[in-house]
Amino acid sequence: MIIELGHFALILALVIAGVQSVVPMLGAARGNEAWMRLGRQSAVSMAGLISIAFFALIHAYALSDFSVLNVYQNSHTLKPAMYKIAGVWSNHEGSMLLWIWMLAFWGAAVARWRKNLPLAFQARVISVQGMIAFGFILFILLTSNPFLRIDPPAAEGLDMNPILQDPLLAIHPPFLYAGYVGFSVSFCFAIAALIEKKVDAEWAAYLRPWVLAAWVALTVGITLGASWAYYELGWGGFWFWDPVENASLMPWLAGTALLHSVSVLEKRATLKSWTIFLAIFAFSLSLLGTFLVRSGVLTSVHAFAVDPARGIFILVLLGGVTGGALLLYALRAPYITMGGSFKPVSRETALLLNNVFLFTFAATVFMGTLYPVFLSALDAGSVSVGAPYYSAALTPLLIPFALLMGVGPGLSWKEAQLMPALKKLAAPMAATLVLVCVISLLPLPGRPFTSVMFFIAGWVLFATVNEFLRKTGYLRSWRHLPRSFYGMTLAHTGFALLLIGAVTTTSWVTEKTLWMSPRDHVDIGGHQVMFLGTEPGIGDNYDYDRGNFSIPGASQLDDFIFLKPEKRWYPAPERMTSETALHLFGLDMLYIVLGDQDEKNPSRWVVRLYYHPFVGLLLVGAALIALGGLTAMSARRREEVAK
Amino acid sequence: MKNKAAFIPLGFFVLLVVIVAIPLLKGTDPSVVPSALVGKPVPSFDLPPALAGVPGVSAKDVVKGPVLVNFFASWCLTCGAEHKLLDHIAKNEGVTIYGIDYKDKKPDIAAWIGKHGNPYKAVGFDADGRVGIDWGVYGVPETYIISPDGVIALRFVGPMTDDDYINTVKPRLEALRK
Incomplete structure (x- = not known):
């Protein structure tokens, strides 16, 4: 009975999503306030309905109701209670329901977030969110329905993969999905801005906390997933460049680029159409990740059961969402006026370069992940792309990227003086060189690779700390700075530590x-x-x-x-x-x-x-990165008021 | 000019969708990994023995087909599932099987063979997986049929079940014997 209630709630959510994707959009076009407000109500009620559906499924798992096909296939009475619940999202159907539940929650959060967001703009954002929800709920109902019954009910379930029976694995998909789906908010903001042909600093200021929230969730999700792989797979590695891992890394890289370009847009009203593009790109990579995992186009240790109908449906969804967005982008981007001009030496130039690098990283991972698919499409045989490709392609780019990471935060906006900026970097450079000398002179394996990596990691670390000390007057007045600055300091420090942890763990093992x-x-x-x-x-x-x-x-x-x-x-x-x-x-x-x-x-x-050695730095680094994101997020409102 | 540039991402995306759609629409089962090497001669290799008392494997041994070449490893759980079948066909059906122990450790493999039995005529030790790369091994287990003229006749990816053997592998072996 409860399962039917959940099924019904999901069907009702589909209807609401249909209304939500049309009415507020029309309302915004016609200036009808009541229609625009309808978006808020429908987003909140959709979240309620999908929660009912989700908890109905959890209920069936908790009670081991083997008259439900999905429970029968993926659970077992002998499983500990916690893993019965986690079993809900350890299979395809349930994980799609989790996906859509997260989407509805982000939608409801946007609907509840009043903060002077113009009503028409908010209505458009919610409407686009409704369209995505509609597509995915339809996908669940038509190809991956977790509420189907079997008759007669089975006596015992078929269990799940025991290597998936693990606390970290149980909790990491919700974080990962929250991150993936969180980028839908940036995506909807971008679409709404394209419809209104208006992209400005204010838009960026509204968007930034949402980008940060999704990015933090994804950071946590990836970290938990990597930790799980580290201790559970028993090979002593933490990252395997597996397609499913890459599927989470790509949106993270694009999201990191977006995070930085949004701050440029917020401060200098420039990089407008690039930021819009990145917002579309980040969410599209999340969708692509979903597609890759679900369609079975790529084989992977994490892949779920394969069904071509699902793959085609998701590809159509991806085509509709990303294709539609890019078409709108192609038509509207030329109308978006350029903002302030770029001086060659300035913070914004450094951030633009940062974006070029991050985009290249994402594209490199993308190529590596999809190369086997390209080859098989062309009947050119099959290959698997592994760590050697990624380290050969990414490491050389990491060096200029890290050098820039040390310089960029010290430059001022608009136009910076190069010589003073370089002068204040003398101390961190000296510290870095000392560190590299020590590392190189000690009888440690892995040179010259470790020396190079210590150089860039040390440089990021010392330059970040140096900038922090200078800005805070050597810790005399550290309270007055914007929180985003503390966030950046934490995240960059975290990145440096992560890099050191990765190098020591792989080279000195x-x-x-x-x-x-x-x-x-x-x-x-x-x-x-x-x-x-x-x-x-x-x-x-x-x-x-x-x-x-x-x-x-x-x-x-x-x-x-x-x-x-x-x-x-x-x-x-x-x-x-x-x-x-x-x-x-x-x-x-x-x-x-x-x-x-x-x-x-x-x-x-x-x-x-x-x-x-120092593998703990990986975790400390990732935690600092996530903490940095949270700190920058908390800053938002107060600074807006101050402005 | 500016107008055209804005279409570039869309162009890339359309291309991507087309490429990704091809395997889906062809209905290719991703678990069937086609091999660029099927129909080609065995790549040359010469591997030291993995086990004390059992010889290593080189290309010269396996070209005297029809034989099976089985890539496996002690760390691979599904290899254990396949092993019973291999043991059976080697002992009761007179199939010659050469093993290539992929990215493994010698004590591990000794213990593993000790536990599961040895269906192999010889076992080569591919410690760094280099020979696996030449063969295009996607993951272990993988099994290849080599024809009497030293050509790779079939590639089987993943653990072989009894049905797979009877329906796919055995008919090919018998055809090659004639």
């Missing part, structure tokens, strides 16, 4: 694979790891062998640290998984995976150990 019997020990990363043996046991819905490793604490007085990697056997889908055991020593990570058991001598195991 120690990896050991060996047979171990109880009481054997091995030295890794300056720690003595002793294997104590394994014990079997039974978990929630799996059997396990749990290894036990002990490491002496830092001093004589400290207790031993125990690491317990597991090998799990899930009888429901008959699958074996490895649970890595991790321990942080400061920022360094010790990572132990239990391999295979010796048939003849069951107490003997293959053990794989990794020691990743």
